[in-house]
Amino acid sequence: MTTDRIVFREVSKFYGEVLGVNRVNLEIAPGLTGLVGPNGSGKSTLMHLMTGLLHPSRGRVEVLGVPTDRPEELFRLVGYCTQYDTFPPGATGRSFLREALSLHGVGRDEADARALESLRTVGLADAAGRRIAGYSKGMRQRAKLAHAMLHDPRVLVLDEPLNGLDPVGRSEVMDVVARLAAEGRHVVVSSHILHEVDAVSDSVVMIHGGAIVAEGEIRAVRGELTRHPIQVLVRCDDPRRVAALLFGLPHVVEVRVLDTDDGLLVRTRDATSLFRTLTGLLVDAGVEVETVAPADESVHAVYDYLIGGTGGAA
Amino acid sequence: MTVPPRTVRGRQLRAIARREASRSLAGRRLLPLGILAILPVVLAVLRAVFLPESRAADVSGGVAEFSQVFWVFILRIVVFFSAAHAFVKTFRSEITDETLHWSLMAPLRRRELVIGKFTGAWIATSLVLAASTAATWALYLVPHSSHLGDFLARAGVVHLVRYLVVVVVACAAYGAIFLLMGLYFRSPMIPAVVLLGWEALTPFLPAALKSLTVVNHLAALLPVPVQLGSFAVASTAPPAWLAVGALVACVVVFLAFAVRRSRRLEVSYSAE
Numbered sequence: 001m002t003t004d005r006i007v008f009r010e011v012s013k014f015y016g017e018v019l020g021v022n023r024v025n026l027e028i029a030p031g032l033t034g035l036v037g038p039n040g041s042g043k044s045t046l047m048h049l050m051t052g053l054l055h056p057s058r059g060r061v062e063v064l065g066v067p068t069d070r071p072e073e074l075f076r077l078v079g080y081c082t083q084y085d086t087f088p089p090g091a092t093g094r095s096f097l098r099e100a101l102s103l104h105g106v107g108r109d110e111a112d113a114r115a116l117e118s119l120r121t122v123g124l125a126d127a128a129g130r131r132i133a134g135y136s137k138g139m140r141q142r143a144k145l146a147h148a149m150l151h152d153p154r155v156l157v158l159d160e161p162l163n164g165l166d167p168v169g170r171s172e173v174m175d176v177v178a179r180l181a182a183e184g185r186h187v188v189v190s191s192h193i194l195h196e197v198d199a200v201s202d203s204v205v206m207i208h209g210g211a212i213v214a215e216g217e218i219r220a221v222r223g224e225l226t227r228h229p230i231q232v233l234v235r236c237d238d239p240r241r242v243a244a245l246l247f248g249l250p251h252v253v254e255v256r257v258l259d260t261d262d263g264l265l266v267r268t269r270d271a272t273s274l275f276r277t278l279t280g281l282l283v284d285a286g287v288e289v290e291t292v293a294p295a296d297e298s299v300h301a302v303y304d305y306l307i308g309g310t311g312g313a314a
Numbered sequence: 315m316t317v318p319p320r321t322v323r324g325r326q327l328r329a330i331a332r333r334e335a336s337r338s339l340a341g342r343r344l345l346p347l348g349i350l351a352i353l354p355v356v357l358a359v360l361r362a363v364f365l366p367e368s369r370a371a372d373v374s375g376g377v378a379e380f381s382q383v384f385w386v387f388i389l390r391i392v393v394f395f396s397a398a399h400a401f402v403k404t405f406r407s408e409i410t411d412e413t414l415h416w417s418l419m420a421p422l423r424r425r426e427l428v429i430g431k432f433t434g435a436w437i438a439t440s441l442v443l444a445a446s447t448a449a450t451w452a453l454y455l456v457p458h459s460s461h462l463g464d465f466l467a468r469a470g471v472v473h474l475v476r477y478l479v480v481v482v483v484a485c486a487a488y489g490a491i492f493l494l495m496g497l498y499f500r501s502p503m504i505p506a507v508v509l510l511g512w513e514a515l516t517p518f519l520p521a522a523l524k525s526l527t528v529v530n531h532l533a534a535l536l537p538v539p540v541q542l543g544s545f546a547v548a549s550t551a552p553p554a555w556l557a558v559g560a561l562v563a564c565v566v567v568f569l570a571f572a573v574r575r576s577r578r579l580e581v582s583y584s585a586e
Binding site: 015048051052053054055069071072073074075076080082084086087088089090099100102103104105106107151 | 317321323326330333341415416418422578583
């Protein structure tokens, strides 16, 4: 099996009669992968399967060639920030991380120094000696992130890592996540704040009802959806004239001039042909163009289409 | 410098055991263990206070009384329920506190996790219950203090050491059983009561079935033979080496099942 991928082969997970995920086939490459789906869609189940906290009812999961039923190897590679907001009773920030390092086989003195360093990295150095039970939600989230990154893992799995963080914290976390992904690590992130993941994701996995509904690079995923029209925003100085020209093209479904009268939205079944013909059309008409861009390539819009919604402009 | 895998595993095992021992000896988890451990001490204090002066010279009576208290109360109630509490909690408390995932996310084999937790809980229960037993034993002898010279010179310390060995071995044997129960049952109370009933039946079981009880092997290690009552089925106690061997085998077998079970552990708190 591929040793630089996270691989799911025909993976199903049932909780008794209830379906968790169903026949998942997935390969996750290095870089930042956004995991998108509504509550109860199976995101956390997929992440638990990836980290061996759940065992597949059927199929097989391997992380960089390591089966997930070998925690002694798996958790040298993987750091996991779960959604659970619970900590060992009585733990302080420092003792929590020191204990985690000692379970990695790190000696006491080194573990203590590294724990403090990690807390400094996530901005919790001043609260190192305080009990985690007394931390704010955002501080607990930072402690979990510090735990996940403590052993410098090659694979980082973050389940809703931005929960409880203020805007500055969110931005800091996403910067760290993007940097780690740029270093060639696997970073898998799920989040409710999709545009933040969208902005830095290399690829996206969309899950709904326990099944993967789409995966790949966001633009490519959108391109695969030929049965759904794509929406393109054209900002120009004469939108009504452009609209009249575009109506004549066979693959254009709808053209709508913006209320601000400084552009138009074009819905087409063949984005490639539209982009190809649009340039020549606009030059010939002598229209001054400011922007031509896909208007709904955000994960939100793609996801809406995929699960049967109406889609929408960004 | 790369640390050899055996050194890493040793450190991990010690870390788990240390963590489990400190958890067993702190906070809410200590309370039932502490209460159980103090009960025989309170009993011994009351006896020391209210023992008639006329019985002060009866050292052998005091020794026999302690042996009965040890057999009926300390071993069958205090050690049994302390082990039930401490060892069931090793995994079960992490499931109910929703903190099991921290243990399962450690890069160590489930074998080390189970053995580390067992060792930590064993150390904690052995320390508390050995201290309780030693204190109770001493308090049983206090009213006879002016007549103890001969007993102490002849057998006193050996008696105490053997009682302590029985406590430590009992913690291990019952502990392994209860650790496994904690992995299988959400509420291990019913299987624990069944085990208690089975252990209580020991005197009345035929020899072949007696060998399947923990308490029968523990009885073979006691310094003073136990009075089982007139309805007990007579049988020859196994030699001490065989009793210890059987109890060690019991620990190994139950821990092996626990390791096997732990490999299937999942984090699914909502299902609990």
